[in-house]
Amino acid sequence: MHPRRLWTRGTVRRAGRSRRGSLGSDERCALRDDERGSAPLEFIVVGLLLLVPLVYLIASLGVIQSHALGVESGARHLARAIAMAPDTASADARAAAILRTTADEYGIDASGMDVGFACFPAGGECPRAGATMVVSVAARVPLPLVPPVLGLDRIASVPVSATAVHKVSRFWRAE
Numbered sequence: 001m002h003p004r005r006l007w008t009r010g011t012v013r014r015a016g017r018s019r020r021g022s023l024g025s026d027e028r029c030a031l032r033d034d035e036r037g038s039a040p041l042e043f044i045v046v047g048l049l050l051l052v053p054l055v056y057l058i059a060s061l062g063v064i065q066s067h068a069l070g071v072e073s074g075a076r077h078l079a080r081a082i083a084m085a086p087d088t089a090s091a092d093a094r095a096a097a098i099l100r101t102t103a104d105e106y107g108i109d110a111s112g113m114d115v116g117f118a119c120f121p122a123g124g125e126c127p128r129a130g131a132t133m134v135v136s137v138a139a140r141v142p143l144p145l146v147p148p149v150l151g152l153d154r155i156a157s158v159p160v161s162a163t164a165v166h167k168v169s170r171f172w173r174a175e
Contacts, residue, residue, distance in 0.1 A: 056144070056145070059144050060143050060144060063141060063143070063144055064141050064158050064160065066106055066107065067106060067107075067108055067139060067141040067160050068141075068160045068162070069106065070102055070103075070105065070106025070107070070108050070139075071106075071108070071113075071137045071138065071139050071160050071161060071162045072137075072162035072164075073102055073106070074098065074099060074102035074103075074108075074113070074137045074162070075135050075136065075137040075162040075163060075164040076162075076164040077098045077102065078095055078098050078099070078115065078135045078137065078164070079133060079134075079135040079164040079165065079166035080164075080166055081094040081095065081098055082094065082095055082117075082127055082133065082135070082166075082168075083127065083133055083166040083167060083168045083169060083172070084169060085172070086171070086172065086173070087172070087173055091127065095115075099113065099115065108139050109139070112139055112140055113137060113138070113139045114136075114137070114138040114139070115135070115136070115137050116135070116136040116137075117133060117134070117135055117136075118133070118134045118136075119131040119132065119133050119134070119168070120132045120134065127168045127172060128168065128172070129168060129169065129170050129171065129172045129173065130167075130168060130170045130172075131167075131168050132165060132166070132167050132168070133165070133166055133167075133168050134163060134164070134165050135163065135164050135165075135166070136161065136162070136163045137161065137162050137163075138159065138160070138161035138162075139159075139160055139161075140154075140157040140158065140159050140160075141157055141158045141159075141160055142156070142157045143156045143157065143158070
C-alpha cells in the first residue's frame with residue numbers, strides 16, 4: 001500500500017509524517033529574488049572570457065595557415081620555374097618574379113623569406129643540366145595584435161618552411 005500524500009504550503013506529509021525543508025518558503029522566495037538577473041550576467045562574462053581567446057586562436061591559426069600555404073606554393077613554383085628555365089638569366093628573373101608574387105599574394109614579408117637551393121648529386125654549379133634541385137623556403141609568421149614593442153613581435157612569431165624537389169631539364173644550360 002502506498003502512503004497517502006497530502007500537499008500543503010511548504011510541507012510534504014506522508015502518512016502522518018511531516019518533513020520540512022531547511023528553509024521556509026519565505027526564505028526560499030527571498031533567495032530566489034536575490035539571484036534574479038545573475039544568469040544573464042554570468043553568461044555574458046563567461047561567454048566573453050571563453051569567446052575572445054577562441055576568436056584570437058582562430059585568427060592566429062588562419063594567418064599561420066595562410067603563410068604556410070604561401071611558403072609551400074613559393075617553394076614549389078620556384079623549383080619548377082628554375083628547373084624549366086633555359087638558362088641562368090631567365091631562371092633568376094623567374095625566381096625574383098615568383099618570390100615577389102608569392103609574397104604579395106599571401107601577405108608574407110618578402111625581405112623575411114629565406115630561400116635556399118641545393119643540387120644532387122653534389123658538386124658543380126646549381127642548377128645544372130640533369131641534376132635534382134631542392135628548393136627550401138622559410139619565413140616567420142607574426143601573430144596578430146602583438147605590438148612591436150621590446151621585440152615582442154619577433155618573439156611572438158611562428159616559423160614556417162617548405163621544401164620542393166624538381167628535376168632540372170637535361171637541356172638546361174648555364175650562361
